[in-house]
Amino acid sequence: MxxxxxxxxxxxxxxxxxxxxxxxxxxxxxxxxxxxxxxxxPMADGGEGTVDAFATAVPGARRMPVTVTGPEGAAVEASWVLLPPTADAPEGIGVVELANTSGIELLGTPPRLRPFDAHTRGFGEAIAAALAHGVSRLVLGIGSSSSTDGGTGMLTALGARFADAAGAPIADGARGLHAVASADLSGLAPLPPGGVTVLSDVTNPLLGARGAAAVFGPQKGAGPDDVPVLDAGLARLAGLIDADTDAAGAGAAGGTGFGLLAWGAVLVPGSAAVAELVxxxxxxxxxxxxxxxxxxxxxxxxxxxxxxxxxxxxxxxxxxxxxxxxxxxxxxxxxxxxxxxxxxxxxxxxxxxxxxxxxxxxxxxxxxxxxxxxx
Structure with a gap:
């Protein structure tokens, strides 16, 4: 049988x-x-392979190529996935992952870890491409990150402006957080009609002993002396943005979870959301x-x-x-x-x-x- x-x-x-x-x-x-x-x-929890999993599992899914700025500043050929229209998402759902746009896998093998310089700008550029296509809803996977920039690179690509005391744009990556004096989110792209769902099985807050710098910084090349510096930079950013630093997942992807909360996204457990979508x-x-x-x-x-x-x-x-x-x-x-x-x-x-x-x-x-x- x-x-x-x-x-x-x-x-x-x-x-x-x-x-x-x-x-x-x-x-x-x-x-x-x-x-x-x-x-x-194939399943995913928001990390590497999330786009591939949706492309394989959902009939009619279309892979959408996009060239973005990688975590080291060089151009990266990436893609996002357009899921077919549904009653709740008549223009389709866009699935974008941080891993293939700004992820640690893009830093080579073994990875060229750059704890203060790697950034999330490319992730934001891919999100912007999906928005420009006109999707009704976004699903974002934020695992496998390479940076601790609080999501500032991503938010900048979506229209935010972070400046130092002289009004100049801050440097990419965590390095820029130590000079940030103002955060203007008024130019951020609006959320799509169906909102933004973020896949993450990480529940860490942004700051402190369980925060992005302390827990995940060492995985990205941060030494014992670097962790408090990274945490202080994230705290400086948090003082300028109205989002909950203690929210579950705010510390995900080097604080990208926090940046997405500031945009208005909702963070959910990754595996359960993927299971529902496929x-x-x-x-x-x-x-x-x-x-x-x-x-x-x-x-x-x-x-x-x-x-x-x-x-x-x-x-x-x-x-x-x-x-x-x-x-x-x-x-x-x-x-x-x-x-x-x-x-x-x-x-x-x-x-x-x-x-x-x-x-x-x-x-x-x-x-x-x-x-x-x-x-």
């Missing part, structure tokens, strides 16, 4: 995006069960089995990450769900999954799994097809 299998993984960060991971899992599954129908619904519930209800996954499944994965959310939807529908992960930590609770497989175990080591993630995802898909054969 042919089955319908929904394949809905997150990206395997640092190795393979969600769309490519779904393709590989499907290839392995079809190798064992060529008569089954695989429905690919129609995951309906797809799972019609499925015989579901496969999900992520790079590292550990004790914190149950807190809003993609596999936990997909698993909860499958459990509600009474559909068995399988987990694929690059590694499955010893503290991870996998009791809700009908089957699990680790790429590290299949490949023999974590290094081998990361070196050729697509190959081992194909093998994982084949293994799960054998284990979950319900005939």
């Amino acid at each position: 042919a089955h319908i299998v929904v394949i809905a993984p997150d990206s395997f960060k640092g190795t393979i995006g969600a769309a490519s991971a779904a393709d590989a899992l499907a290839a392995g599954w079809r190798r064992e069960r060529p008569g089954d129908h695989a429905r690919l619904l 129609g995951l519930d309906a797809a799972v209800t019609a499925a015989s089995v579901v496969v999900t996954g992520e790079g590292s499944y550990d004790g914190q994965s149950a807190a809003g990450k993609v596999p936990a959310h997909v698993g909860a939807i499958a459990a509600s529908a009474g559909v068995p769900v399988a987990l694929v992960a690059g590694r499955i930590a010893t503290d991870a609770d996998t009791s809700g999954f009908a089957a699990t497989t680790s790429l590290t175990e299949l490949a023999g080591s974590g290094a081998a799994a990361m070196a050729d993630a697509a190959r081992w995802l194909v093998e994982a898909g084949a293994q799960l097809a054998r284990e979950l054969d319900r005939d």
